[in-house]
Amino acid sequence: MHELKLMDVWKRYKDKDAVREVDYTFTNGVYGLLGENGAGKTTLMRLICSVMQPTEGKICCDNLEISGMGAEYRKLLGYLPQDFGFYPDFTAERFLRYMAALKALPKDDAEKRIEELLTMVELKNVRRKKLKTFSGGMLRRIGIAQTLLNNPEILVLDEPTAGLDPKERVRFRNIISSLGKDRIVLLSTHIVSDIEYIADRILIMKNGELIQEGTEAELTGKVKGHVWKCIVSEKEAECLGQRFVVSNMRSNGENIELRVISEKQPMQEAELLEGTLEDAYLYETQSAEET
Amino acid sequence: MTMGDSEIKNLFVRANAQVHIDEARKQKTHQAMMMEMEKQEINKQRMEMMMSIKNILLQQFQYMDKLFFYIYGGLICLGIIFIAVLQYIGVSQNEIITVCMAGAGILSITSIGVIDKMFFGKMAELGASCYFNTKQCVAAWMVMSGMVNVVVLFLMAGYLNGFWRVGLLQVGLYILTPYLLSGMIALGILSMEAGRKHSFLFGISGVFLSIGYGIIGTIPRVMTLAAMWIWTAVFILSLLLFVIQIKRLFNRMEKGDVLCMN
Amino acid sequence: MKESELIQKLHNGDKEAAGLIIERYYADIYRFCLYMVQSEEDAYDIAQESFLKFIKYGTSYHHQNLRGYLLTIARNLCFDYFRDKKGTETPVGWEELDKIPKPRNQIKETEDIIYLQNLLKALSPDIREVVVLRMYEEMKFKDIADMMGCSVSTAKSRFRLGISQLKRMMEGEHDDGR
Numbered sequence: 001m002h003e004l005k006l007m008d009v010w011k012r013y014k015d016k017d018a019v020r021e022v023d024y025t026f027t028n029g030v031y032g033l034l035g036e037n038g039a040g041k042t043t044l045m046r047l048i049c050s051v052m053q054p055t056e057g058k059i060c061c062d063n064l065e066i067s068g069m070g071a072e073y074r075k076l077l078g079y080l081p082q083d084f085g086f087y088p089d090f091t092a093e094r095f096l097r098y099m100a101a102l103k104a105l106p107k108d109d110a111e112k113r114i115e116e117l118l119t120m121v122e123l124k125n126v127r128r129k130k131l132k133t134f135s136g137g138m139l140r141r142i143g144i145a146q147t148l149l150n151n152p153e154i155l156v157l158d159e160p161t162a163g164l165d166p167k168e169r170v171r172f173r174n175i176i177s178s179l180g181k182d183r184i185v186l187l188s189t190h191i192v193s194d195i196e197y198i199a200d201r202i203l204i205m206k207n208g209e210l211i212q213e214g215t216e217a218e219l220t221g222k223v224k225g226h227v228w229k230c231i232v233s234e235k236e237a238e239c240l241g242q243r244f245v246v247s248n249m250r251s252n253g254e255n256i257e258l259r260v261i262s263e264k265q266p267m268q269e270a271e272l273l274e275g276t277l278e279d280a281y282l283y284e285t286q287s288a289e290e291t
Numbered sequence: 292m293t294m295g296d297s298e299i300k301n302l303f304v305r306a307n308a309q310v311h312i313d314e315a316r317k318q319k320t321h322q323a324m325m326m327e328m329e330k331q332e333i334n335k336q337r338m339e340m341m342m343s344i345k346n347i348l349l350q351q352f353q354y355m356d357k358l359f360f361y362i363y364g365g366l367i368c369l370g371i372i373f374i375a376v377l378q379y380i381g382v383s384q385n386e387i388i389t390v391c392m393a394g395a396g397i398l399s400i401t402s403i404g405v406i407d408k409m410f411f412g413k414m415a416e417l418g419a420s421c422y423f424n425t426k427q428c429v430a431a432w433m434v435m436s437g438m439v440n441v442v443v444l445f446l447m448a449g450y451l452n453g454f455w456r457v458g459l460l461q462v463g464l465y466i467l468t469p470y471l472l473s474g475m476i477a478l479g480i481l482s483m484e485a486g487r488k489h490s491f492l493f494g495i496s497g498v499f500l501s502i503g504y505g506i507i508g509t510i511p512r513v514m515t516l517a518a519m520w521i522w523t524a525v526f527i528l529s530l531l532l533f534v535i536q537i538k539r540l541f542n543r544m545e546k547g548d549v550l551c552m553n
Numbered sequence: 554m555k556e557s558e559l560i561q562k563l564h565n566g567d568k569e570a571a572g573l574i575i576e577r578y579y580a581d582i583y584r585f586c587l588y589m590v591q592s593e594e595d596a597y598d599i600a601q602e603s604f605l606k607f608i609k610y611g612t613s614y615h616h617q618n619l620r621g622y623l624l625t626i627a628r629n630l631c632f633d634y635f636r637d638k639k640g641t642e643t644p645v646g647w648e649e650l651d652k653i654p655k656p657r658n659q660i661k662e663t664e665d666i667i668y669l670q671n672l673l674k675a676l677s678p679d680i681r682e683v684v685v686l687r688m689y690e691e692m693k694f695k696d697i698a699d700m701m702g703c704s705v706s707t708a709k710s711r712f713r714l715g716i717s718q719l720k721r722m723m724e725g726e727h728d729d730g731r
Contacts, residue, residue, distance in 0.1 A: 001610060003606070003609075007702070058702050062606075062610035062614070063610070063622065063629055064614065064622070064625075065699070
């Protein structure tokens with residue numbers, strides 16, 4: 001069990017600030033990091049994994065600064081980068097053995113662990129196949145297997161479901177939600193449904209800042225009374241789309257059914273709807289734009 | 292501490308003694324601690340045992356892609372054969388020294404290029420989060436290839452000194468300077484942004500530097516004792532820059548940007 | 554028992570070790586919290602929280618300096634406490650700083666501690682922290698700087714500033730009272 005505290009963390013570059021003033025504490029559970037591309041999710045994860053150093057502020061694990069902890073901290077980590085690199089000519093097995101060496105696992109433990117993990121991610125039958133023959137979904141699964149070799153207590157996954165088909169997505173969600181009980185799991189995505197139901201807390205990032213966080217219930221609560229159903233003609237739909245945030249649009253024959261997010265009633269015939277996490281996300285990111 | 296400071300210090304000392312500690316609260320904390328300890332599972336599955344660095348390196352070597360080692364080793368053998376051939380067909384002292392210079396340069400660039408291929412690129416970011424991280428891998432393998440290089444350079448020096456009767460000090464300067472110079476440039480390439488075509492640059496600079504050394508070799512009287520002070524100056528400069536480049540590389544690896552393909 | 558042994562025992566669930574930790578460090582941590590937050594109730598709470606956090610999160614590491622680690626936890630909690638309390642406290646005005654009277658009607662036994670508390674209250678938390686860590690806990694500036702997340706020179710200058718502010722207040726009283 002660990003407490004990971006980010007205190008006033010900034011990552012500045014010459015042309016922009018990738019992470020701004022992030023202040024947050026993680027404890028056991030699954031955290032979903034939502035944000036579009038360029039919001040700073042990857043940079044934040046790299047900072048947490050000590051791949052990069054913050055320009056300002058510090059990151060502490062159990063009140064010890066991670067930059068000072070060095071390998072002691074990395075011992076606790078499991079990281080799956082967005083751009084997951086691997087040696088194409090390696091077999092799945094060899095790759096896992098190589099990673100196990102880097103994670104300093106003694107040979108016997110490594111072999112045992114590799115067996116368990118290959119079973120868990122259902123890649124046992126292709127263990128001797130080269131990674132270059134793997135599909136996207138299979139690569140992600142070997143990626144997750146690699147992450148778990150050292151039974152990490154802090155698991156960081158950067159867009160682990162990108163490019164996966166729906167079935168694989170579900171498989172992934174099931175694996176991840178089972179892991180959150182005894183460790184810190186942080187996963188990032190720009191697809192809301194990936195973390196719906198499995199994240200204990202959700203963090204929303206925009207322009208490097210943590211603009212909102214809370215449980216799913218808290219976030220959807222914030223958008224209560226702001227989600228409307230509007231049935232309009234195509235022309236009106238275009239109009240509304242320009243004036244308001246539209247989270248969904250569907251045509252039912254003659255008319256267009258819009259799902260509009262607005263604090264004020266967008267039009268007279270608008271009907272109030274139950275907010276979802278997706279609505280909350282759009283609401284928060286749009287509000288951040290306006291401020 | 293000035294007079295004022297010790298006055299304050301004494302105030303603290305007196306105040307400390309006057310702070311009353313409520314035994315009940317203290318015991319309450321004790322109880323809370325014990326309750327917390329009970330909650331925690333004692334048999335955590337955490338792998339406490341970690342391998343030693345030596346074992347890590349051995350295992351890593353066992354599983355890693357050894358292609359580039361073979362290339363590296365192959366190049367060394369080719370170099371030796373090449374020099375043997377040259378000696379057989381008969382060359383001047385200057386020419387053989389020049390060849391050795393170019394050889395030392397290529398040795399340097401290749402060993403750094405190999406490290407680039409092995410640890411930089413796509414695996415770098417993932418490696419950075421491991422117990423034995425990318426920076427440590429690079430350091431370890433640099434030391435090891437450095438040792439191999441030193442042996443090769445020694446052989447070269449011994450050969451030039453023994454066969455060609457070139458003074459040991461001169462030999463040292465003649466082959467170490469290009470080694471450090473080429474190395475410095477190779478390290479610079481390594482420190483550049485990820486994603487660039489590093490291998491291409493290593494090759495190009497290897498070729499250009501070899502040509503450069505060749506040209507230097509043809510300058511009249513460049514290998515005489517009179518020119519020694521120039522060589523010494525260049526050697527010291529190269530050594531300095533080489534060390535600076537190493538520091539720079541490791542700094543950039545620590546910062547992390549150079550490891551991420553972004 | 555050596556610290557490392559103690560921590561190892563604690564990690565393995567030895568309850569006796571918990572008692573030893575309390576005996577060794579409770580007073581220290583409590584006093585530190587008291588100087589920082591000025592309230593006995595809150596100081597007891599924060600001290601307890603510090604030890605709990607240590608048990609929860611901190612027993613799997615090899616701490617070179619256990620006291621320093623416990624203090625780090627405590628000071629981080631104190632600063633969380635300040636952050637939560639922001640806006641509800643009225644800042645002490647500069648005019649009031651010049652003259653902090655020594656409490657006269659207090660029982661002799663407690664007059665120093667009350668006086669010191671009043672002095673410390675007038676300092677800003679950052680400065681208070683350095684003064685307490687240096688004067689009371691006798692920590693090296695390097696360790697203080699690490700804890701606070703600033704440079705050694707910043708820590709030193711905060712300390713000097715704090716000391717001069719304290720002296721000013723104490724002298725102000727002397728002029729008035731003697």
